[in-house]
Amino acid sequence: MRVLHHYWLSTGSRFSRLMLSERKLNVMLKLEHYWERQKAFLMLNPASSVPVMVEDDGTVLVGVWAITEYLEDAFPETALITGNAAQKAEIRRLTDWFAGKVEREVITPLINEKLMRRLTGEGVPSSTTIRAAMANLSAHLEYINHLAEQRKWLAGSKLSTADLYAAASLSVADYFGDVHWQDWPEAKTWYSRVKSRPSFRSLLSDTVTGITPPAHYTDLDF
Amino acid sequence: MRVLHHYWLSTGSRFSRLMLSERKLNVMLKLEHYWERQKAFLMLNPASSVPVMVEDDGTVLVGVWAITEYLEDAFPETALITGNAAQKAEIRRLTDWFAGKVEREVITPLINEKLMRRLTGEGVPSSTTIRAAMANLSAHLEYINHLAEQRKWLAGSKLSTADLYAAASLSVADYFGDVHWQDWPEAKTWYSRVKSRPSFRSLLSDTVTGITPPAHYTDLDF
Numbered sequence: 001m002r003v004l005h006h007y008w009l010s011t012g013s014r015f016s017r018l019m020l021s022e023r024k025l026n027v028m029l030k031l032e033h034y035w036e037r038q039k040a041f042l043m044l045n046p047a048s049s050v051p052v053m054v055e056d057d058g059t060v061l062v063g064v065w066a067i068t069e070y071l072e073d074a075f076p077e078t079a080l081i082t083g084n085a086a087q088k089a090e091i092r093r094l095t096d097w098f099a100g101k102v103e104r105e106v107i108t109p110l111i112n113e114k115l116m117r118r119l120t121g122e123g124v125p126s127s128t129t130i131r132a133a134m135a136n137l138s139a140h141l142e143y144i145n146h147l148a149e150q151r152k153w154l155a156g157s158k159l160s161t162a163d164l165y166a167a168a169s170l171s172v173a174d175y176f177g178d179v180h181w182q183d184w185p186e187a188k189t190w191y192s193r194v195k196s197r198p199s200f201r202s203l204l205s206d207t208v209t210g211i212t213p214p215a216h217y218t219d220l221d222f
Numbered sequence: 223m224r225v226l227h228h229y230w231l232s233t234g235s236r237f238s239r240l241m242l243s244e245r246k247l248n249v250m251l252k253l254e255h256y257w258e259r260q261k262a263f264l265m266l267n268p269a270s271s272v273p274v275m276v277e278d279d280g281t282v283l284v285g286v287w288a289i290t291e292y293l294e295d296a297f298p299e300t301a302l303i304t305g306n307a308a309q310k311a312e313i314r315r316l317t318d319w320f321a322g323k324v325e326r327e328v329i330t331p332l333i334n335e336k337l338m339r340r341l342t343g344e345g346v347p348s349s350t351t352i353r354a355a356m357a358n359l360s361a362h363l364e365y366i367n368h369l370a371e372q373r374k375w376l377a378g379s380k381l382s383t384a385d386l387y388a389a390a391s392l393s394v395a396d397y398f399g400d401v402h403w404q405d406w407p408e409a410k411t412w413y414s415r416v417k418s419r420p421s422f423r424s425l426l427s428d429t430v431t432g433i434t435p436p437a438h439y440t441d442l443d444f
Contacts, residue, residue: 045315046365047323059308063322065287066314070307085292086281092288100285101269104326143268 005032005041005052008206009115009175011107012064012099013051014168019071019161021199023078027053035116064099068161080161091155094147094162098169105136107169114176118210137173141184144170148190167194171203177214181222188222196220227254227263227274230428231337231397233329234286234321235273236390241293241383243421245300249275257338286321290383302383313377316369316384320391327358329391336398340432359395363406366392370412389416393425399436403444410444418442 004020004027006013020027032041037048045052045062053061053070061067072081081091110133113125144166147154155162170191173179181188194200204218216222226242226249228235242249254263259270267274267284275283275292283289294303303313332355335347366388369376377384392413395401403410416422426440438444 047319049323055307059311061311062315063318065318066311069291069314070311073310074307085277085296088295089281089283089288089292092291093284096285096287097269100322101271 002027002056003030003054004028005030005044005050005054007032007034007050008208009111009172010034010050011103011165011168011172012049014171014203015064015099015161015165016051016053016067017203018164018168018199019068019080021202022080022159022164022197023071023075025071025075033119035120064095064165068095080159080164082158082160083156087156091160091162094155095160095165098162098165102136102140102166102169106133106140107172109133110173110176110178115208115211134178137178138183141179141187144190145184145187148186154190163190163194164199167191167200168203171195171200174217175208175211175213177217181216192220192222195222224249224278225252225276226250227252227266227272227276229254229256229272230430231333231394232256232272233325233387233390233394234271236393236425237286237321237383237387238273238275238289239425240386240390240421241290241302243424244302244381244386244419245293245297247293247297255341257342286317286387290317302381302386304380304382305378309378313382313384316377317382317387320384320387324358324362324388324391328355328362329394331355332395332398332400337430337433356400359400360405363401363409366412367406367409370408376412385412385416386421389413389422390425393417393422396439397430397435398433399439403438414442414444417444 002025004013004016006017006029017027017029032050034041034048034050042048044054044060047062049063051064051067053067055061061070072079081088109129113130117123117125144154151157153159153163154166170179195204207213224247226235226238228239228251239249254272256263256270256272264270266276266282269284271285273286273289275289277283283292294301303310331351335352339345339347366376373379375381375385376388392401417426429435
């Protein structure tokens with residue numbers, strides 16, 4: 001069976017699970033403490049990063065670019081990057097926005113400060129870093145709000161990888177209690193639409209020892 | 223005519239130029255001082271990052287993921303991501319390695335410290351940051367050396383986007399004089415093979431005011 005090497009609060013892992021679930025493809029999850037750089041996992045991915053997907057035939061897909069495009073190629077009947085060249089470009093632009101820019105400016109600092117310091121026992125969270133990440137998050141939420149005002153889904157009229165990555169990222173920030181939804185009504189309506197999809201259910205039941213998400217985290221009517 | 227909004231020492235811009243040149247596609251370069259966040263450029267790309275490619279029909283491609291996959295779709299006769307699913311996955315894994323990991327760990331800190339501080343007049347270069355970037359660069363060169371020992375091209379037996387991105391990244395580090403080629407003989411042989419390609423010529427003649435590359439930078443027999 002297909003295996004996804006993942007971590008609960010890795011946005012790329014959540015994004016991959018969402019894509020697989022939306023496509024009705026089965027997968028077995030294998031938890032990786034990627035920061036420990038275990039030998040067996042390094043053999044699979046020398047970067048020791050998640051997600052890594054391994055197909056039944058042994059094909060190894062490392063990272064969200066490889067996983068996304070592989071799924072598009074292998075299962076065109078459930079494509080998530082659809083439309084003409086300009087529409088596909090818009091979907092990839094936004095997917096990349098969340099996988100790259102939002103990850104760098106918001107998610108990685110939050111994970112480092114709020115989770116990794118606890119897991120590795122190294123130092124105390126830097127409030128300066130967290131404040132900067134929160135300011136960046138506001139700017140990105142404003143952009144999502146703006147997109148959601150004009151479009152049903154973030155990249156256009158159809159659900160795409162852009163919505164799934166954006167929702168995966170926001171779900172991680174939301175787990176930490178860092179999203180002030182009341183400030184972004186259009187973003188909230190869009191997120192509530194993604195959150196209600198069957199593909200999202202299993203994500204919301206994940207928990208990480210020692211960090212309890214806020215009450216509204218799993219609430220579909222938040 | 224096709225336009226590429228670029229910056230001389232942006233690896234993604236260099237990578238896009240290499241792809242276009244390898245495919246014999248014409249392009250007009252438009253220099254962007256992306257850090258100035260000019261209004262006209264923000265309309266094209268709210269992230270104010272390069273590269274951005276605009277096709278004759280107005281299709282806008284933002285970022286290397288969108289540009290790469292668009293070119294693969296639109297010009298299959300000069301594909302750079304070829305082979306079976308596993309081979310394509312390996313090409314995308316490595317392309318992403320250079321566009322993501324190497325960029326974060328090596329190129330962005332070098333650009334910030336050695337170039338941006340000069341351009342914006344903000345502070346003096348941090349020798350700690352530069353030292354960390356150089357240590358990361360060594361680790362990546364060791365990996366490239368290891369790949370080049372076993373394969374003709376980085377992702378396999380054919381030239382691919384992995385070679386073009388890796389070479390684009392190394393050319394930027396080399397411009398700053400930060401690559402000690404003598405330590406990495408296999409990587410050097412591979413880089414020399416990429417550097418000799420006609421697609422690489424125009425890159426090597428680029429210069430940035432105030433920073434002179436080392437003598438070996440343009441030398442094909444370095």
